[in-house]
Amino acid sequence: MMNPKTVLRVEDFAKQFFIHEQQKVIPSSSNVNLTVESGCLTALVGPTGSGKSSVLKGIYRSYLPSEGSIFFTTSLGDTLDLAKADEHQILDLRRNEISFVTQFLHCLPRQKTEDIVAQPLISRGVKPSAAIEKARQTLDALNIPERLWGISPATFSGGEKQRVNLARGLIAKPRLLLLDEPTASLDPVTTNRVLEMIEALKHENTAILAIFHHMELVERVADQVVTLEPPVLTESILENIA
């Protein structure tokens, strides 16, 4: 049914929000079709507001998709539709196969940075001491100074928080990695380091779907580029409203 290298296939995805106070429907993505292959990076491009972030949130199921299918092939070779999967399946996939580096780090004020970064490994069954060791290596690779590892990122600068977020997303070598503007507040040296880490993950067969702030980055790491058009209300939604 799918190319054996295809990890993700999104078909006719659309997302709308119903704003109750205004009795209005706001489209956030429509007519989205894309594939992501193992070991390859698909870049999502398009103007602000074209629904790029909403597509990633739909795949990760932070948003429930309004329409379309999101076929994901697991490491066991089963294919399931993430648009229809139940919460339990989604939590399981988030723990074991899918990582999402969002634009903003959400963290508890008392958690140590190294614990936040180690957490995806620990929940996959890695021994805490080994997970912390790997977290420290990853933090070091992203140029986060050692004096920050033992404190909470709550008070870190935007760029430091983004690096912690990246370290957490990259540490566990997910089967599918979703990246939303991961280098937007990084300096050129760290941006290069992140691109190297992305290349390394591709070599280890991670499938990556990414949004980048600059086309130059897309040209450097993308194997495929998908352009989103400004979202429209789809026929079936218009029929439902009528």
Ligand SMILES: Nc1ncnc2c1ncn2[C@@H]1O[C@H](COP(=O)(O)OP(=O)(O)O)[C@@H](O)[C@H]1O
């Ligand atoms: N939770 C939400 N509620 C209402 N509208 C939303 C929500 N999330 C996104 N949108 C709207 O959907 C559109 C697409 O947003 P987004 O996916 O963030 O686009 P992009 O990442 O391409 O800039 C925007 O008009 C945005 O305001």
Ligand SMILES: [Mg+2]
């Ligand atoms: Mg966005």
